[in-house]
Amino acid sequence: MINNTLVEKLYTKDKRAIARLISLIESDNTLTSEYIKNIHFKVGNAYRIGITGPPGAGKSTITNQLTKYYLTQNKTIGIIAVDPTSPFTGGALLGDRVRMTDIGMNENVYIRSMATRGSLGGLSKKAIDASDVLDAAGFDVILLETVGVGQSELDIAQAADTTIVVLVPESGDSVQAMKAGLMEIADLFILNKSDRPGSQQAYTALQTILMIKDHDENTWLPRIFKSVASENKGIDDIAEEIDRHKTFLNEKNLFLFKREKQAKVRIKEIVEHKLKDELWRETGENSLNSTLDKVILGSFSPYHIAEEIIEKFKNKL
């Protein structure tokens, strides 16, 4: 059941209403669906900026500085910070969040940390739903900050209109793995902590990788910005580049195209989630437990059991 008072409060950017709605998204799939359908007509006006990169690259500091910049432009800012969590304890590492308390107190800023629980996944789905809530609330800018180490973090970053990838000189070899995914989603790179040794080398390496990418006049070429975010150096340039990217998307008619692609990915994820929910609600743990002995004792493979479960599910529908 939709609580209309809650929704009305959301539209006034009431922080407690926003918090309640996002908590609801984290805990109740059925209600999430109802609320997102209800507020959808208000969604679509916020500009979404994704900020991702390896742990320790300084994403929070950049988020912080960008927020302060947008505040000077009289914008309202909603922040979703996705923290990686232990799949076992459910405890997010909120250390970075603490540094953000100065902007969090501002009435034109809303900050929310989200963390995943269990192995059911769905974090990207929830973070995007939460962005819809902030969008409907009327925030001008939404910053989606994630630690870019897993698929779901990449998914979130791609749900943005402009995606920033933050790297540090020493990322070098050790984050090669991450960069492999990150290189492709970046609309701009920030080479943070660029006062550190190895900075020029890292810059050149990154530049080289970017230059070998295929492109034509309808392809946006990501640029690299050196930054020392803790000293607030370079943030104006970065904000300007985000604007330039926004203008590019609009001029090339790529903006709606990008959002359409994102909607498709999102719908797919929602469908799969709903179906999974139904499946395990119908099937139940018990029927799974009762057949487990058969696998362990060797007579049936997990694939046999899986087929049995699917048949039963289909018959119930």
Added chain:
Amino acid sequence: MINNTLVEKLYTKDKRAIARLISLIESDNTLTSEYIKNIHFKVGNAYRIGITGPPGAGKSTITNQLTKYYLTQNKTIGIIAVDPTSPFTGGALLGDRVRMTDIGMNENVYIRSMATRGSLGGLSKKAIDASDVLDAAGFDVILLETVGVGQSELDIAQAADTTIVVLVPESGDSVQAMKAGLMEIADLFILNKSDRPGSQQAYTALQTILMIKDHDENTWLPRIFKSVASENKGIDDIAEEIDRHKTFLNEKNLFLFKREKQAKVRIKEIVEHKLKDELWRETGENSLNSTLDKVILGSFSPYHIAEEIIEKFKNKL
């Protein structure tokens, strides 16, 4: 259709047959299901060791040394190395693999790299299926090496009987995020490159975290091993600890219990995968594309469209 000659060759540890079957697992879900069901009666005898940790911690070197150790014990060893991939280019970073060529030539060792493609996930499912192939082939030990940065890598590590988490002193803050997940799955820790500065501090920090975990006599307490794997220091101790863990699992009757839990996770994943496959085969991209305009133009939310798709799917079943 099952190729019986291929299966017969698998049972003789024919490397080309193994390679073909694993390629098949990577590319064809229906055939995977048929083959895993077919070979299941041969599966269950190998001891599975998971090796995970952040990029650059030295996992490949440890895998390499452990393999050499088991060779001196006249064991046969199968290795599945899961490489993180760009979800866009599909290119795995196989640099580490190159270092392994010396053991790869040994007739008692089989090495296979696996990488994920696209955002469909399922890498953990495929890596575990591939382990079944090696198990059925009769390898005594299976080493599952993954880069422990995402959920699917954690899933793979947990599919092992003994899970080793490799860390380095400088992992420190920057891998806090990863450690959060890694701490809970480790049966033993290797603090690699322990000749480096900060090693004692890292050791103490790790020890402290381990000590605050709840435990009783039926709980295995993970120990921390300092190692300089590139010099082959400490590998005997590590192999001995793996044995001690195996004995512990057997004595406490936890071995079957652990495998049962793993089978449950696996069956769930197979069921969800099969259902997803069917869903998108039935629904098709076209019906999704045709409804997309409605979302973009604002009249329907992604949740509306998702429900429509699910209804259609159910009606078709």
